Amino acid sequence: MTQEPKQDCGGCGPTGFILEDSEITIMQISATVFLCHASEDNQLARRLAEGLVAQGISVFYDEWEIRAGDSIRRKIDGGLEGCTHFVALLTPNSLHKEWVKTEIDAAFIRKVDGLSRFISLRYQLPVADLPPLLRASYSPSLDNFEADLKKLICDIYDVTLRPQLGTPPSFVDPAIEKVHGLSIAAFRIAGEFLRRSENGREGDPALRVEELLATTDLAEEDLAEAVEELEKAGFATPLRGGGTSLGYSVIWPTSSLFAELDSALMEWVPNDDARRLAADLVNGEGHISIPGWADQEGWQARQVNPALTYLFDRGLVNRSNSVSQPFISNFISKNVKTRRFVLQGT
Numbered sequence: 222m223t224q225e226p227k228q229d230c231g232g233c234g235p236t237g238f239i240l241e242d243s244e245i246t247i248m249q250i251s252a253t254v255f256l257c258h259a260s261e262d263n264q265l266a267r268r269l270a271e272g273l274v275a276q277g278i279s280v281f282y283d284e285w286e287i288r289a290g291d292s293i294r295r296k297i298d299g300g301l302e303g304c305t306h307f308v309a310l311l312t313p314n315s316l317h318k319e320w321v322k323t324e325i326d327a328a329f330i331r332k333v334d335g336l337s338r339f340i341s342l343r344y345q346l347p348v349a350d351l352p353p354l355l356r357a358s359y360s361p362s363l364d365n366f367e368a369d370l371k372k373l374i375c376d377i378y379d380v381t382l383r384p385q386l387g388t389p390p391s392f393v394d395p396a397i398e399k400v401h402g403l404s405i406a407a408f409r410i411a412g413e414f415l416r417r418s419e420n421g422r423e424g425d426p427a428l429r430v431e432e433l434l435a436t437t438d439l440a441e442e443d444l445a446e447a448v449e450e451l452e453k454a455g456f457a458t459p460l461r462g463g464g465t466s467l468g469y470s471v472i473w474p475t476s477s478l479f480a481e482l483d484s485a486l487m488e489w490v491p492n493d494d495a496r497r498l499a500a501d502l503v504n505g506e507g508h509i510s511i512p513g514w515a516d517q518e519g520w521q522a523r524q525v526n527p528a529l530t531y532l533f534d535r536g537l538v539n540r541s542n543s544v545s546q547p548f549i550s551n552f553i554s555k556n557v558k559t560r561r562f563v564l565q566g567t
Contacts, residue, residue, distance in 0.1 A: 252377045253279040255304035255337075257324045259315035265344060266310055269363070272370045278377055301327050304337050306377055311351070311360070312344045329354070342373065403454065407447040408482075409437050411456060414474040415486045420547040421526040427473040430465055441467065448472055456481070476549065480530035487524075494520075494528035498553070499537060500563045508554040512545050522547040529553070537562045 254273055258266040263284070270282040281300035287293055301307070307328035315321045332339040341351065341360040348356060361376070363369045403411070413436055418425045434444060445467050451457035456478035459469035484490040502509055515525045526549050532538045533550075538559055541552035 252305050253281070253303055254306045254308050254377065255281045255300050255324075255328070256283075256308050256310065257315075257321055257328070258310040259312065259318045259321055261314040262310055262312050262344070265312075265363075268366070269308075269310065269342075269370065273374065273377075276374050278374065297324065301331065304331075306338045306340060307331065308340045308342055308373075310342050310344060310363070311346055311355070313346060313350075316346065316350065340373070340376065403450055404447060406437070406439055406443050407450040407454075408485075409439070410444070410447050410472075411451060411474075411478060411482055412486060413437065414457070414478060415482060418474065418479065418523065420522040421476070421479040421483070421524070422522075422530075422547075422549050423476045424473040427460075427471050430467060430470050430472065433472065451478075476526065476530040477534055479527040480534060483527045489524050489527075491527040491531045494524060495531040495537070496563060498528055499532065499555070499559050502538065502553065502555040503560050503563050508552065510552055511548045511550055515548065535562075 256266060256270055256273075266282065267284065270280045270285070273280050281304060283296075286300060287296045301324070307324075309315075309321070309325055309328070328337065328339050331337045339358070341355045341358065342363050343351070343360050344363045348360060351360060361369060361372060363373075410433060413428060413433060414426065417428075430444070433439070434441065437444065439447065448457060448459055448467075448469075451472075452459060455475055457472055457474050459467075460471040460473065461469050480491045484492075498509070498514070501514070511525065511529070515522070526547075529540075529549055532553070533540055536558060537556070539554045539556050540550045543551040545551040
């Protein structure tokens, strides 16, 4: 089993540790390390402790903390209780030391309790030689001291190396998610219809291919595939002819596009509005004049028409053939499906 080191952070944290990359962000600005090591590795441990302290990280290093006459156990307990990070310097010397194992046991309890982070730091020790519990976690090496120390400091300061998100391509609308199985490109075209429509009905608006290519930044082939998606879904109609390489020059929306997709971009939800209309039918006289109802509710045709289309597409109400501009129907009445729709929402 091998473990790859993380990327170099290019310089680290606060207190003199200068960040060279403006995209790196420090999430934590204080840390206290308990440095666990074998006495045979004192020279390396001291160098490590000095490197951490130089970058603003407090270190419990036994040679600095335990004085003549001190209780070693109490000092160790105090160091463990006060640390935010437990760093075990694991080498061929320390791996099997009983005192090192005892400190690791105590550190694991603190890790499980969420009191400190546990870092096993390897020096001239392959990952395969680690005990199973330590092998399951990322164990950075200290074989290239200066570079690996810098990475360790980045980890202790909780520096994120993730680059900032770039700007999505202009044809990707952050408000658009995949709806009805449509691709992002198809819904981007649908979004142009949704935003530009005045009354939410068939043919409103009719957009030219050249205009859609300019506003969506789609390639012609991608636009053609997206239009085909919309046509198969019953959401758009390309008007054949016009002498373009696509075989059509104008595309217009169907009424169903607004009934099914308005909720993704508009402030209303057509199926909820449809239920509101149906409820008024059931609770009232069983018929409604759409212009009068819309005026009473203060709704514009852009919101009313998608709700009507939702009802008509599913046969949930009866409609009159007469229209009252800008509404797609002048009059509706309830049928045998209306009450069930209101009660069950289906």
